[in-house]
Amino acid sequence: MQNFLKVSENTQLSWRNLSIQNRISFLSQLAQLLLENKEEYATCITTEMHKPISQAIAEVEKCALLCNYYYENAESFLAIKSIKTDASESFVTYESLGVILGVMPWNFPFWQVFRFAVPTLIAGNTVVVKHASNVPKSAELIQSIFEQAGFPKGCYQDLPIPSSEVAKVIANPIIKAVSLTGSEQAGVAVATEAGKHLKKCVLELGGNNAFIVLEDADLEKAVATAVNARMQNAGQSCIAAKRFFIQENIAAEFIAQFKVAIQNLKKGNPLAIETQIGSLARPDLAEELEVQVQKSIQMGAKLIIGGNRKGAFYEPTLLTEVTTEMPIFKEETFGPVVAITIFKTIDDAIELSNQSEFGLGVSIFTQDIDFIKTKISAFNEGAVFVNEMVKSDPRLPFGGVKKSGYGRELAIEGIKEFVNIKTVVINKL
Structure with a gap:
């Protein structure tokens, strides 16, 4: 050495x-x-x-x-x-x-x-x-x-x-x-x-990034970005969106569109150019994710789609009625699991977002840019992305706060x- x-x-x-x-x-x-x-x-x-x-x-x-x-x-x-x-x-x-x-x-x-x-x-x-x-x-x-x-x-x-x-x-x-x-x-x-x-x-x-969708957001763009933000690399990313906070007036429509979008993801041989989602890197990672999901379901989370594991492959999974005590809210989930919580006001969303030991980044979808700029300092994060998924860029500093x-x-x-x-x-x- x-x-x-x-x-x-x-x-x-x-x-x-x-x-x-x-x-x-x-x-x-x-x-x-x-x-x-x-x-x-x-x-x-x-x-x-x-x-x-x-x-x-x-x-x-x-x-x-x-x-x-x-x-x-x-x-x-x-x-x-x-x-x-x-x-x-x-x-x-x-x-x-x-x-x-x-x-x-x-x-x-x-x-x-x-x-x-x-x-x-x-x-x-x-x-x-x-x-x-x-x-x-x-x-x-x-x-x-x-x-x-x-x-x-x-x-x-x-x-x-x-x-x-x-x-x-x-x-x-x-x-x-x-x-x-x-x-x-x-x-x-x-x-x-x-x-x-x-x-x-x-x-x-690690990260436990929030993905916040306000009622005035472009819903089609928000859903498309949400799928990429959570499912890219089978969700194995510190900056992936993991906790999804959707304003109550649009929650039902967002969930319906998101369900269809993840159902349409092309699964298969990861060496095939058309494949969009594959297995996790190791079986033990899928097993750990399965435990987090099952414990959350036992605590009251509602399974909309997915939840099945075969070896290292874990199905793209959508859970609603997620509360702050559940593992899929509190812990970092390193895989294709979407945890949805519904909120009433932007202040509720900020409080939920900050209720994490991590502070890597947050995405917010809204058409009122002037308003959301007044709220950016309220997020305890290393990065705030508006109408975009959190991602690293050589031109921008990258890193987090807290854990x-x-x-x-x-x-x-x-x-x-x-x-x-x-x-x-x-x-x-």
């Missing part, structure tokens, strides 16, 4: 001394490789964690978009910032920290790695990545892609270790900081270990998470 990390450390000493122009030059080739081989890479994703191939292709394409974004913007993001003070000269520089550890999940095995690794590398750091154990081929493939793009050996290294060894890696003095995308439990473990050694960490954890974690990925904020923001003051004698 020490020799492995030494390679990253030695590479970083030369990598950080390259100009920002030289470092970003590798991104164009990286993006080109992703686009030229997207079907091959997507097949790897789908084979390992069962994501429908069309969604896996879109994931690879999004990684290329990220590369192009930082190719165009990283130089300005990391430019020296002059600040007028009483001194002859004062400015701020953004310098690399060293070797950064990434602990990454399986549900978006390319995207979540790339959104960590690309800005971190371009800032002058090198990275080692402990990927999820159920996507080993994706993990190996990603390292080969960076190397094929011309990044010096040691810039990006896959770290094929069990989760039990992560603490030892964090403790190693070569590692300067850590970024985790994963569960709340994993976040606590990583933050605890990083804290012991006074090392910075960025945590992107959804802390720190930000993407945009200018993301590239500055793992830098030394150095103040320089000069006085002429």
Whole structure:
């Protein structure tokens, strides 16, 4: 392990001394490789964690978009910032920290790695990545892609270790900081270990996003977006819509349309381009979801459609009459389950939305934009999306509050998470 990390450390000493122009030059080739081989890479994703191939292709394409974004913007993001003070000269520089550890999940095995690794590398750091154990081929493939793009050996290294060894890696003095995308439990473990050694960490954890539909919303658009927001990747996303709050006057119509929409989702072989929903990544994940649903039904939730499991496949499921005490309201459901609660006023919806230990994002559907803008600050979330599903975008900072974690990925904020923001003051004698 020490020799492995030494390679990253030695590479970083030369990598950080390259100009920002030289470092970003590798991104164009990286993006080109992703686009030229997207079907091959997507097949790897789908084979390992069962994501429908069309969604896996879109994931690879999004990684290329990220590369192009930082190719165009990283130089300005990391430019020296002059600040007028009483001194002859004062400015701020953004310098690399060293070797950064990434602990990454399986549900978006390319995207979540790339959104960590690309800005971190371009800032002058090198990275080692402990990927999820159920996507080993994706993990190996990603390292080969960076190397094929011309990044010096040691810039990006896959770290094929069990989760039990992560603490030892964090403790190693070569590692300067850590970024985790994963569960709340994993976040606590990583933050605890990083804290012991006074090392910075960025945590992107779970979510229990609300999807709020007001009575003046475009119902057809709201339903179509709701299906995508909940069923994409079989619902295995921290930012998926999970708790649906529908205003009482339109609730019956929304439920009727939503039921038809999820019934029409095309099931089948995830490698078939027409497939829209497949199985979960592992049978145990479907079993856990089944327990959450069955407990909620026993507590009074009404099953409208679905609720059946076969191995790792869990039927798209719609539940109504959901209350705040039920597991499908209180807990994060990582699968294609829709939990509907009816509300009377916008203030009721805000209270329901905030009644969660998580705070990643919220979607609100309404045609009264001026009014809803007055309510945005009332939501305890990292993101508020109006008439759109919550999603990550390279141009916008991404992250949450409360038990959804802390720190930000993407945009200018993301590239500055793992830098030394150095103040320089000069006085002429």
